[in-house]
Amino acid sequence: MYGYSRVPGYHFSLFRADCDLLLRKYPFVRAYAVGCSVLGKPLIALRLGEGGRPIHMNGSFHANEWITSALLMRFLDDLAGSYAAGEAGAARLYKETTLWAVPMVNPDGVDLSLFGTTGILPLDRQLLEWNGGSGRFDQWKANIRGVDLNDQFPAGWEEERLRRGVAGPGPRDYAGICPLSEPEAQAMASFTMSIPFDTVIALHTQGKEIYWNYKEYEPADAEELAARLGQASGYKPVKLTDSDAGYKDWFIKRFRRPGFTVEAGEGVNPLPYSDVPAIYAEVKPLLLEAMQWRR
Known part of the structure; x- marks a missing residue:
């Protein structure tokens, strides 16, 4: 089963193993490296479909929200399995859309949040200092250099x-020295500019909410799609104010197309691995609705 691990979290090695398994099971799925993390881990994009409507979904912008990577991998496996089985709905989506998923945007941070420091990396002493001297990194959201990738x-x-008011690297909310200072953010921006995505969805946790706007740059039909995503999942569409510099904010402003941040699940981050089935039951129809929707 996708996502099994003796470690109570979805770490990078498990993700790589699941990518390999997915590609072996379904040769029509393709994988591409769209960039690298600070520590050189590949940012893997998985492609499914051959249609003219490209859609992008991503997970684990925030390190301790690694459960979103497991959710996206399960969705890819389900969708590919349905297509391989000859299901009519999946075949239609395959011909009409192309799904590009980057399930783990922040692999260094994910591993840090789950395993802590190793004691051998040059950054380890600095990371402990940035983490207030604590060896527990379960609340770490940033990348390995202490920069919040969703403020980049x-x-x-x-x-x-200025709103965050965080002056330097740490577990969360430090926006970096300038926009796109981090290789993971640079890779996601370059990747997004290389393909004319119709819609993007960034999976985060938690709160069961859907953020769909950015300073009136969003297209007129974005609110309608947000309502449909909410109806499919039971999540609440929310019109945000006083929030900037996120991936979906930039996508909306740059391309004037629908972009969504989905806060999956409910509780306290990191959500437990045991929540995957229940959250997936909510998120799967939302993701399918995004793929089926026509502007």
């Missing part, structure tokens, strides 16, 4: 930096 995009970056 050129859409109100300066406003978000």
Whole structure:
């Protein structure tokens, strides 16, 4: 089963093993490296479909929200399995859409949040200092350099930096020295600019909410799609204010197309691995609705 691990979390090695398994099971799924993390781990994009409507989904922008990677991998496996079985709905989606998923945007941070420091990396002493001297990193959201990747995009970056008020690297909310200073954010921006995505969905946790707007840059039909995603999942569409520099903010501003942040599940981060089945039951119809929707 996708996502099995003796470690209570979905770490990078498990993700790589699941990618290999997915590609062996379904040769029509393709994998591409769209960039690398600070420590050189590949940012893997998985492609499914051959249609003219490209859609992007991603997970684990935030390190301790690794459960979103497991959710996306399960969705890819289900969708590919349905297509391989000859199901009519999956065949239609395969011909009409192309899904590009980057399930683990922040692999270094994910591993840090689950395993802590190793004692051998040059950054380990610095990481402990940034973490207030604690060896527990389960609340770590940032990348390995202590930068919050979802505060890194050129859409109100300066406003978000001032609002956060975090002066330097740490577990969360530090926006970096400038927009796109981090290789993971650079890779996601370059990847997004290389393909004319119709819609993007960034999976986060938690709260069972859907954020769909950015300073009136969103297209007129974004609210309608948010309502449909909410109806499919039971999640609440929310019109945000005072939030900038996120991936979906930048996508909306840059391309004027629908972009969504989905806060999956409910509880306290990191959500337990045992929540995957229940959260997936909510998220799967939302993701399918996004793929089926026509503007």
